Each structure stands twice: as C-alpha cells, then as structure tokens.
Amino acid sequence: MTDPSSPPPSPPPDIYTLFPGRKAQIDALLPILTHPTLPAPPTIFLSGLPGTGKTTLLKCLLKDVSNMAWVNCVERFTERLVFEGVLRDWGVGRRCDGIAEFVGVVKEMEAEEKRILVFDKAERLRDMSSTLLPALMRLPDLARFPLTIILVTHLTWTDFRSRIGSLDPSYTVHFPSYTKSETLAILAKDCPPTEDVEFFVSFVEILYEVFSKPCRDVRELRYLVALWFPKYVEPVLNGKVTRQQTSKLFGFIQPHIKDALHSVYLRDLSSHEYQKASVKSNHVYDVDLPYYTKFLLIAAFLASYNPPRLDVRFFSKGDVGSRKKKGGRRGRVSSEGGKMRQQLLGPKAFPIERLLAIFYSILENSLESSIDIYQEIASLVSLRLLVRVTTPDRLDGVKCKCNVGLEFVNAVAKSVKFDVGKYLFDFV
Numbered sequence: 516m517t518d519p520s521s522p523p524p525s526p527p528p529d530i531y532t533l534f535p536g537r538k539a540q541i542d543a544l545l546p547i548l549t550h551p552t553l554p555a556p557p558t559i560f561l562s563g564l565p566g567t568g569k570t571t572l573l574k575c576l577l578k579d580v581s582n583m584a585w586v587n588c589v590e591r592f593t594e595r596l597v598f599e600g601v602l603r604d605w606g607v608g609r610r611c612d613g614i615a616e617f618v619g620v621v622k623e624m625e626a627e628e629k630r631i632l633v634f635d636k637a638e639r640l641r642d643m644s645s646t647l648l649p650a651l652m653r654l655p656d657l658a659r660f661p662l663t664i665i666l667v668t669h670l671t672w673t674d675f676r677s678r679i680g681s682l683d684p685s686y687t688v689h690f691p692s693y694t695k696s697e698t699l700a701i702l703a704k705d706c707p708p709t710e711d712v713e714f715f716v717s718f719v720e721i722l723y724e725v726f727s728k729p730c731r732d733v734r735e736l737r738y739l740v741a742l743w744f745p746k747y748v749e750p751v752l753n754g755k756v757t758r759q760q761t762s763k764l765f766g767f768i769q770p771h772i773k774d775a776l777h778s779v780y781l782r783d784l785s786s787h788e789y790q791k792a793s794v795k796s797n798h799v800y801d802v803d804l805p806y807y808t809k810f811l812l813i814a815a816f817l818a819s820y821n822p823p824r825l826d827v828r829f830f831s832k833g834d835v836g837s838r839k840k841k842g843g844r845r846g847r848v849s850s851e852g853g854k855m856r857q858q859l860l861g862p863k864a865f866p867i868e869r870l871l872a873i874f875y876s877i878l879e880n881s882l883e884s885s886i887d888i889y890q891e892i893a894s895l896v897s898l899r900l901l902v903r904v905t906t907p908d909r910l911d912g913v914k915c916k917c918n919v920g921l922e923f924v925n926a927v928a929k930s931v932k933f934d935v936g937k938y939l940f941d942f943v
Contacts (some may be wrong), residue, residue, distance in 0.1 A: 544573070561687075811934060819864075870915070
C-alpha cells in the first residue's frame with residue numbers, strides 16, 4: 516500500500532501543453548484525484564461555460580484511476596439508468612430503481628481504495644427526483660469506503676442550491692473562458708502534418724477575428740477551421756496565389772465565411788460532406804421553400820428587375836396590357852446604342868404593396884385563408900432572400916429588394932412550373 520505521506524504523483528510532462536491556460540485547474544485537481552491513498556474531498560464541483568475543457572481535462576486526469584464511474588446525464592436520463600450505470604462500472608451488476616435502494620447497495624459495499632463518481636452534464640440531475648441531489652451529496656458520509664462525488668456543469672452552484680438547500684460542495688474549481696492566445700494555441704494543434712504551421716496559424720487568426728464575437732466556443736471554432744481550411748489552401752494548391760499573398764487568399768475565402776456567419780452552431784453539413792458537396796457544380800440549387808413563399812420570391816425578383824411603369828403590361832389580367840401606348844419613355848440606352856439590361860444594373864427597391872400586387876397577379880389559384888402572407892414575407896427577410904432597405908423603425912412605406920440572382924429564381928420557378936422569362940423586361 517502506498518504511504519500516505521509520500522509526495523503526490525507528478526503530472527505528465529505534456530499535460531500543460533495539451534491544455535493551454537489550464538495550469539491552475541490541473542494543479543488543483545491532480546493531487547487530490549490521482550494519489551491512491553490520500554483522502555480527497557467528498558464533493559467536487561467543476562463549473563465553467565461550455566467548451567472550456569472541463570470534461571476533457573477530467574478524463575485525462577482520471578484515465579489511469581481505477582474504481583471510477585463516469586455518468587453522462589444526457590445519455591442516462593432516468594434515475595434507474597444512472598444507478599445501474601454506476602453499479603455496473605463498480606462491478607455490481609444488479610437492477611436498481613430508486614435512490615433508497617441505491618444508497619442501500621452503496622452502504623453494503625466495502626473497499627479499501629477510494630472510489631470516484633463523476634456526473635457529467637450534472638445540471639440534468641435537477642430534472643429528476645427532488646431527493647436525488649441531496650442524497651448524492653450525502654452519499655460520501657454514508658459509504659464505508661472513501662468516496663468522491665464530482666459534478667461537472669456549465670451552471671453555477673447558485674442554480675443547484677435551491678434544490679439541495681444548505682449543502683455546499685467541499686471543493687470548487689472554476690474553468691474560465693479561454694483568452695485569445697489560449698484559443699489560438701488550441702486551434703494550432705489541429706494543423707495537418709503536411710501543412711506549414713505558420714501558414715495554418717495565419718488562417719486561424721483570420722477566422723478567430725471574424726468569429727470571436729458571435730462564437731467563443733472552442734469546439735465550434737475547431738469545426739469551422741476543419742471545414743474552411745481546405746477551401747483556404749485550395750488556391751495555393753491550384754497555383755493561383757502563393758502562401759505569402761494572404762490578402763488574396765482572404766478574398767477567395769471571404770464569401771464562404773460570410774455564409775458561415777449565418778449558420779454558426781448549426782450542423783447543416785459535416786466537414787466531409789461539405790468537401791463532397793463543393794465538388795459539384797455551383798449552379799445546382801436545392802430550394803426547399805413553402806409553395807406560396809416561392810411565388811412571393813418570384814414576385815420580389817420581378818419587382819426588382821422590372822420597371823414599375825410596365826406592371827400593367829406584364830401583370831394585368833384584363834385587356835389593358837394588350838393596348839400599346841404611343842411614345843412614352845424608353846429603356847435606358849448604353850454607350851453602344853442598345854438597351855442596357857436591368858440584370859447588369861442590379862436589383863431596385865420596391866414597396867411591399869407592389870410586391871403583393873404582382874404576387875396576386877402571377878398566382879393562378881386563390882390564396883388559402885390560413886396563409887399569413889406577411890409572415891411569409893418576414894421569413895424571406897430572415898433568410899436574407901429579401902433585404903429591407905428602409906429603416907427598422909419605419910412602419911409605413913416599407914421597401915425591400917430581392918437578394919437572389921436569375922439562376923436561383925429560375926430554379927425556384929421551375930419547381931412550381933412558372934416561366935420567369937415571359938415576365939422579365941430584359942427578355943422581351
């Protein structure tokens with residue numbers, strides 16, 4: 516048996532390198548968790564925002580510790596699953612349905628070595644029985660062997676105190692958010708072995724400056740680095756630019772980063788699936804919008820690229836549009852003498868009233884009474900398919916403009932069997 520007076524085990528030589536910015540937490544946890552005989556606090560509370568390394572560091576410290584039970588409270592979402600998982604990790608295979616039965620089994624167990632019980636995502640325990648947390652906090656006092664309960668959560672102890680009452684953990688360790696230098700040091704570890712470290716770090720710094728405000732989660736930043744670095748280095752591999760031309764490289768990756776800003780924390784595609792999808796043609800559009808929303812988008816495109824004076828000609832359902840007026844304004848003329856296409860001039864702003872007039876004109880069937888057309892317009896604005904050009908505080912005279920191109924609208928129109936070309940002034 517190890518002498519209790521012996522010095523605590525020294526930390527692995529590379530653990531401080533593996534976990535930048537976590538020296539204080541390592542020095543606080545390593546002696547009390549890894550020494551085989553020295554008594555540990557009965558309850559330890561680890562708190563910190565998601566993505567601050569709590570679970571990863573604790574698993575690294577406990578990887579060689581025997582008699583340890585690890586419970587993920589998301590996977591084990593009922594009391595029975597929690598109790599049976601703990602007993603199975605301790606070598607006791609039996610059914611256990613309630614907290615009283617679990618405490619009875621623990622009181623009957625005998626062991627000389629200390630045991631460690633970890634509850635990851637411990638905030639989920641608050642959704643179970645009101646007596647579960649108080650019983651777990653008193654469990655080390657009832658056991659016949661040295662027992663340490665560790666709660667790992669992103670909440671503070673104040674959020675648990677209302678359920679547990681006056682019981683406080685014996686030992687608390689807080690994991691603060693990573694600083695910029697610590698985050699860059701962690702992201703730099705994902706550098707591919709065949710890639711230059713300085714070049715990879717320069718890309719990581721660009722990505723951090725863009726995403727540091729909307730996203731501080733290191734796990735999400737690592738996902739974004741894995742997703743966009745192949746795109747960043749692609750012009751170099753194709754011979755278009757050199758590794759030293761960072762401004763040109765940023766110009767190539769900038770459109771992709773703008774798209775990623777709208778879907779932070781959303782897993783639309785994995786990095787592997789994105790690389791497969793990027794090989795396909797950029798002109799293939801997969802549009803998944805409600806039926807009437809598609810017609811609203813088509814109407815918005817027609818309102819942006821058709822002159823208002825021609826609305827009667829294109830969208831009148833009577834015989835007014837068939838009558839031609841003599842004289843009148845002509846289309847804008849280019850320096851070569853031909854008519855300048857509106858597609859080259861870009862979309863024009865239009866009032867909502869004009870959008871609705873065109874929408875009801877191109878819609879073959881009457882609108883269902885259950886459809887809230889203004890909610891559909893708001894959905895298009897939130898998806899950035901429509902852009903509001905008037906100020907948000909202006910409630911009357913709202914103007915928008917279409918934010919998609921002709922190819923995208925053609926794909927949408929094709930899905931509803933609508934011919935956009937018949938209603939565009941550029942193609943008349």
